[in-house]
Amino acid sequence: xxxxxxxxxxxxxxxxxxxxxxxxxxxxxxxxxxxxxxxxxxxxxxxxxxxxxxxxxxxxxxxxxxxxxxxxxxxxxxxxxxxxxxxxxxxxxxxxxxxxxxxxxxxxxxxxxxxxxxxxxxxxxxxxxxxxxxxxxxxxxxxxxxxxxxxxxxxxxxxxxxxxxxxxxxxxxxxxxxxxxxxxxxxxxxxxxxxxxxxxxxxxxxxxxxxxxxxxxxxxxxxxxxxxxxxxxxxxxxxxxxxxxxxxxxxxxxxxxxxxxxxxxxxxxxxxxxxxxxxxxxxxxxxxxxxxxxxxxxxxxxxxxxxxxxxxxxxxxxxxxxxxxxxxxxxxxxxxxxxxxxxxxxxxxxxxxxxxxxxxxxxxxxxxxxxxxxxxxxxxxxxxxxxxxxxxx
Numbered sequence: 001x002x003x004x005x006x007x008x009x010x011x012x013x014x015x016x017x018x019x020x021x022x023x024x025x026x027x028x029x030x031x032x033x034x035x036x037x038x039x040x041x042x043x044x045x046x047x048x049x050x051x052x053x054x055x056x057x058x059x060x061x062x063x064x065x066x067x068x069x070x071x072x073x074x075x076x077x078x079x080x081x082x083x084x085x086x087x088x089x090x091x092x093x094x095x096x097x098x099x100x101x102x103x104x105x106x107x108x109x110x111x112x113x114x115x116x117x118x119x120x121x122x123x124x125x126x127x128x129x130x131x132x133x134x135x136x137x138x139x140x141x142x143x144x145x146x147x148x149x150x151x152x153x154x155x156x157x158x159x160x161x162x163x164x165x166x167x168x169x170x171x172x173x174x175x176x177x178x179x180x181x182x183x184x185x186x187x188x189x190x191x192x193x194x195x196x197x198x199x200x201x202x203x204x205x206x207x208x209x210x211x212x213x214x215x216x217x218x219x220x221x222x223x224x225x226x227x228x229x230x231x232x233x234x235x236x237x238x239x240x241x242x243x244x245x246x247x248x249x250x251x252x253x254x255x256x257x258x259x260x261x262x263x264x265x266x267x268x269x270x271x272x273x274x275x276x277x278x279x280x281x282x283x284x285x286x287x288x289x290x291x292x293x294x295x296x297x298x299x300x301x302x303x304x305x306x307x308x309x310x311x312x313x314x315x316x317x318x319x320x321x322x323x324x325x326x327x328x329x330x331x332x333x334x335x336x337x338x339x340x341x342x343x344x345x346x347x348x349x350x351x352x353x354x355x356x357x358x359x360x361x362x363x364x365x366x367x368x369x370x371x372x373x374x375x376x377x378x379x380x381x382x383x384x385x386x387x388x389x390x391x392x393x
Contacts, residue, residue, distance in 0.1 A: 003051055003052070003055055004055060004058045007037075007040065007049075007051070007055055007058045007059055007062075008058060008062060010035060010036070010037060010049075011037060011058075011059050011062040011063060012062065013035075014031060014032060014035050014037060015062070015063070015066050015068065017031070018031045020066055020067050020068040020069060021067070025069045026105060026107070028068060028069055029069065029071055029104075029105040029106070030101070030105055032063075032068075033047045033101050033104055033105060036048050036049040037049075037059045037063075038071075038104045039053075039056060039084075039104070040052075040053070040055050040056050040059060041053035041055075041056065042088065042100075045097075046088070046096055046097075046100050047100060047101065047104055054287070071104060071105055071106045072106055074337045075106065075109070075336050075337050076103070076106045076109055076110070077337075078109075078110045078111055078112055078147060078148060078152075079103040079104075079108070079109065079110035079154075080103070080104065081229055081230065082110075082112060082156065082226045082229050082230050083099075083103060083110045083112075083154070083156050083226075084100060084103055084104070085225060085226075085229045086156065086173075086213060086222060086225045086226045086229070087099055087100060087103075087175075087213065088100070089225055090173070090213045090214040090222050090225070091213055092210075094210070095175070095210075095211075095213070099154070099175070103154075108153040108154055109148055109151045109152045109153055109154075110148070110152055110153070110154050110155065110156065111146050111147060111148045111149045111151075111152035111154075111155045111156075111178070112146065112147070112155065112156050112226070112230075113128075113143040113146060113149075113155045113156065113157040113158070113176060113200060113202075114126075114143070114156075114157075114158055114223070114226075115143060115144050115145045115146075116128060116141065116142060116143055116144060117142060117144050118393065120144075120145070120357075120361070121361045121363065121364050123223075124167045124168045124171070124220060125167050125388075125391070125393075126141075126158065126159070126160060126171070127141060127160060127393075128140070128141025128142065128143065128157075128158075128159045128160060128202065129141060129159060129160050129161075129163070130159035130160065130161050130172060130174065130207070131161075132161070132209070132216075135208060135209045135210075136206050136207065136208055136209065137159075137161075137172075137174065137206070137207045137208075137209065137212070138204055138205070138206055138207075139157070139159055139174070139176070139182075139202050139204075139205040139206075139207060140202055140203060140204060140205070141159065141202050142199065142200070142201050142202070143157075143199065143200040143202070144188070144197075144199045144200075145188070145197050145199075145357075145358065146185075146197060146198045146199065146200050147196060147197055147198075147358075148196075148336075149178070149185045149198035149200050150185050150187065150198055150334055151336060152178045153177075153178055153179070154175055154176065154177065154178060155175070155176040155178055155200075156173070156174075156175060156176075156213075156226060157173070157174045157175070157176040157207075158171050158172070158173050158174070158219045158220075158222075158223050159171070159172060159174065159219075160172075160388060161216055161217060161219075162217055163387070163388045163389040164387050164388075164389060165217070165387060165388065166383075166384060166385050166386060166387060166388065167383065167386075167388045167391065168220045168384070169217060169220065170217055170388060171217070171219035171220045171223070172212060172214075172216045172217060172218070172219040173212065173213045173214050173218075173219035173222040173223060174207050174211055174212055174213065175207070175211040175212075175213060176202075176205065176207055176211070177205075177207070177211075180205045180206065180207075182202060182203040182204045182205035182206070183200065183201075183202060183205055184200070184201040184202075184203070185198050185199075185200050186198060186199050186200075186201070187332075187334055189332060190350075190351075190354070191350045191353065192330075192347055192350045192351050193329065193330035193331060193332060193333070194332070194333045194334070194335055195332060195333070195334050196334070196335050196337075196338060227360065228298055229298075230359050230360075231298035231299050231301065231302040231359060231360060231365070238282070238283070238286065239279050239282070241276065241279070242272075242275075243279070244275065244279075244309075244340070244341070245275075245308065245309050245312040245313060245316075245340060245341075245348060245352070246271065246272055246275040246308075246312055247341060248316060248341060248345070248348070249268065249271075249312055249315060249316045249319065250268070250272065252316065252319060252320065253265075253268055253319065256319075259319055259320065259321060264315065264318065264319055267315055268315060268319075271308065271311055271312050271315060274304075274308055275308055275312065278301070278304045278305065278308060281301065281304070282301055285297060285298065285301055297373060299360065299365040299368040299369050299372075299373070300365075300369050300373065302359055302360060302365055303362055303365045303366065303369065305355060306352075306355035306356040306362055307356070307362070309340075309348075309352040309355045310352045310353065310355060310356065312352075313345070313348040313349040313352045314349060316345045316348065316349070317345050317346070317349045320345050323345070324345050324346065324349075325346070326344070326346060327344065327346040327347070327350075328343060328344045328346070328347065338351065340352075367379060
C-alpha cells in the first residue's frame with residue numbers, strides 16, 4: 001500500500017468515526033488533528049504523520065468530497081503560516097504540545113508583534129525591551145501594524161534583550177499572552193475605512209521563560225523562519241486560474257462590452273499573463289517546499305504579488321470609468337480578515353496600496369532578492385557592528 005492509499009484509508013476511517021453531518025465542527029477538527037491529518041508533513045502526535053507535504057492534497061480532496069469542515073485558514077493565517085512552522089522548528093516539546101493543536105483548529109488566534117514605529121523596514125532596529133527577572137521576562141514597548149491583534153489569544157514577539165550588542169544580535173523571540181493586563185490593543189484606521197490593523201502597547205508584560213522560542217539573544221535567526229514563511233504565505237498562496245485580483249477585472253471585461261477600449265485590452269492581456277505566470281511560479285515554489293524550509297525565493301513571490309495587485313486594481317478602476325470612483329462603505333469596522341474579492345473596485349484599489357508595505361516592504365525584498373538569490377554585492381551597512389544602544393535614533 002502506498003502512502004497515498006494509506007492516507008485515503010485513514011481519512012475514510014476519520015469520516016466514518018466522525019461523520020461531518022453529525023459531528024460538531026470543532027469536534028471534527030480536533031479529531032482530524034489527532035488522526036495526523038491536519039498537516040501530514042508534521043511529526044506524529046503534532047497533527048501529522050511525518051509524510052511528504054505534497055500528500056496533504058490527498059487528504060484535502062477526500063474531506064472536501066465528504067463535505068467536511070475546514071479550519072477557516074484565512075482567519076487564522078498568521079498562526080498557520082507563521083507561528084506554527086516557527087514553533088515546530090524552535091519550540092520545546094512542551095511548547096509544541098501546548099500550542100499547535102488549538103492553533104490549527106482555530107480555537108486560538110495568533111498575531112505577530114514585530115514591526116514598531118521606528119523599526120518597520122529596518123526591523124532589526126527594534127527597541128521593545130525584555131528584561132529578565134528570574135524565570136520571567138518583563139517586556140515594555142510598542143508594536144504597530146499588527147493584524148488580528150484585536151482577536152488574538154497569543155502573539156509571536158521579538159524584543160531586545162541585550163542593547164549592548166549590534167542590532168541583529170541581542171534580540172530574543174517569545175510567545176506573548178495577549179490577555180496579559182499590560183497588553184493594550186488600539187485600532188489603526190486605514191485608508192479603506194477599516195481597522196484590520198492595530199497598534200499594541202506593552203507595559204510591564206510578564207512572559208515566562210518557558211515561552212521563549214530559541215536561545216536568548218538568537219531571536220533574529222528564529223525570526224527569519226517566521227519571515228520566510230510569511231512571504232510565502234502572502235505571495236505564494238494557492239489560487240485557481242483567474243483567482244485573486246485578476247478575476248473581477250476579467251469578469252467585468254467579459255460582461256461590460258461598452259467599457260472596452262484597445263488600450264485597456266492591451267493592458268489587461270499583459271496583466272492577465274503576468275498573473276498566470278505568478279500563479280504557476282507560486283505552485284512551483286510550493287512544490288519546492290516539499291524538500292525543505294522556504295528560502296529567500298519567497299521574497300520574489302511577495303514582490304510580484306504586491307506589484308500585480310496594485311497594477312490590476314488600478315486598471316480595474318479605470319475600466320469601470322465613473323463607477324470606479326465610487327466606494328461602497330467607509331464605515332469604521334474591525335474585520336476578521338481581508339476580503340479583496342468580496343468588496344468593490346474602490347476597496348481593492350485602496351487596500352492594495354498596503355501590499356508593498358506589509359510582510360516586508362518591496363524595497364527590502366528587492367535587496368533580499370539581489371543579495372540572497374542573485375548573489376549581488378551587499379549594500380554597505382555602517383551600523384552592522386555598532387552596539388544598538390550607540391545607534392543614532
